[in-house]
Amino acid sequence: MYAKLETRTFLAMLVGVSLAFVWLMKPFFGPIFWAVAIALIFHPVQQLLVRKIGERPNVNALITLVTCMVIVVIPVLVLITSLIAEGVGVYQQIQDGEIRPGEYIDQVNKSFPAIQSFLAQFDINFAEIRDRAVNIFVGGSQFFAKQALGVGQNTFQFFLGLALMVYLAFFLLRDGTKLVELMIRALPLGDERERLLFAKFAEVTRATVKGNLLIAIIQGALGGLIFWILGISGALLWGVVMAIVSLLPAVGAALVWVPAAIYLAAVGDTIQAVILTIFGVVVIGLADNLLRPVLVGRDTKLPDYIVLLSTLGGIVMFGVNGFVMGPLVAALFMAFWGIFIREFGEETGRTEKVGPSHGHGDDGAG
Incomplete structure (x- = not known):
């Protein structure tokens, strides 16, 4: 009884000290x-x-x-x-x-x-x-x-x-x-499961940072370049804005270059408007579709609506870092549930299969 109390007290203090350390590193x-x-x-x-x-x-x-x-x-x-x-x-x-x-x-x-x-x-x-x-x-x-x-x-x-x-x-x-x-030795999750989770964390982090961020930088650079070529003021600033909104699916860099193209057409710069539109659709738009499967990989790609919600939520919670942290947390959330469904779903399936068969064998033996 006393040994159990010691263990529980130690674990409670371990959790408390760990939370204090995380708060200290915040x-x-x-x-x-x-x-x-x-x-x-x-x-x-x-x-x-x-x-x-x-x-x-x-x-x-x-x-x-x-x-x-x-x-x-x-x-x-x-x-x-x-x-x-x-x-x-x-x-x-x-x-x-x-x-x-x-x-x-x-x-x-x-x-x-x-x-x-x-x-x-x-x-x-x-x-x-x-x-x-x-x-x-x-x-x-x-x-x-x-x-x-x-x-x-x-x-x-x-x-x-x-x-x-x-x-x-x-x-x-x-x-x-x-x-x-x-950490694998310290965490009580099972070594095999922990190795799988750490591997998944590394994979998702590389995909999120190297893939999504690099694609956003490329799209922003392309957008800033075409703005500079067409003589639109603030090309660097708009390029960065396009890089930021490129992290958001469904809208992307078009949120910046489409209004710019409309304005160019409105003031009579038709040729510039046509050039910007073609460049935006063909070059900037296709950059995402061509590069994302290569840099991110299809296995770690999240649904667009999850990316949108997790990115916006990440910005609210983590500030600028949320552009990366939001999708990363969402991807890890789905990875954890994927492991849970795969492991415990298989165990449930095996139990359901073994149960009736075992009962039938008992009946036959009886």
Whole structure:
């Protein structure tokens, strides 16, 4: 009896200390998550180095981390710096009246009066839609400018998080395999099931980050490039916006380039509008369909409605990191239930098959 009490007390304290540790690490959630993602994505690079130069953990981890810095971290820092300047510039132009979204909408309405007539059939007031669209545009630009200025003002905090991410990534690259084995020994879920879950976690993380994020970056880059070629102001900013909305199925980058094409047609730039439309449909649109099966894989692809809901939910819960964390949590949720159905469903099926057969054998023996 006393031994059971000791065990229960120890387990309760273990859970309490573990929750306290998670709460303690909460401020560093972003750097920790991205360090884990880097370790998982660049693990194949480290394995290649092991085959080439042998088991030299520190050297292999350092070379892998430097590769990651050159390929990912430094370009992202350059992009963020340019984006801050671009976002602040666009917001300032709106404040100075150089950019007037309301006039753009009026110009579209003037060039295509059929739009207002079509909306009137459903008792939809075009003026209300116009005012709401202007408020969303101005509010969004203001929010973006505040976020951009926040990054600039909190430079120390930003680089502290970056340094922590790189520091953790080094140790995860070096000792990641040992840490996984330690967790498999510690968790009371069954070693085989735990290995399967860790493998699934790694697979889903690679697919979510490497696949979805890379596809979004490609679509955003293509969109920004065509905007720059056509001379549309704020090409870098709109490219980033297209990359963000590309993470959302059903809408995607078309949420940005379609209104731009309509406006170009409204002001008489028909050739530019046609070029943007063709490029958007053929190049930007097909990039998702062609690259996603290759980068993400069909086994880990979530239904579009799950991706949409989990991405929006992830943004609410985790902020910017939610673009990746939301679909990752959803994929892990489905993976856990898939394992549950496969294992316990098979056991139930075997029980149902064995039960009647066993009873029949008893009757025969009797």
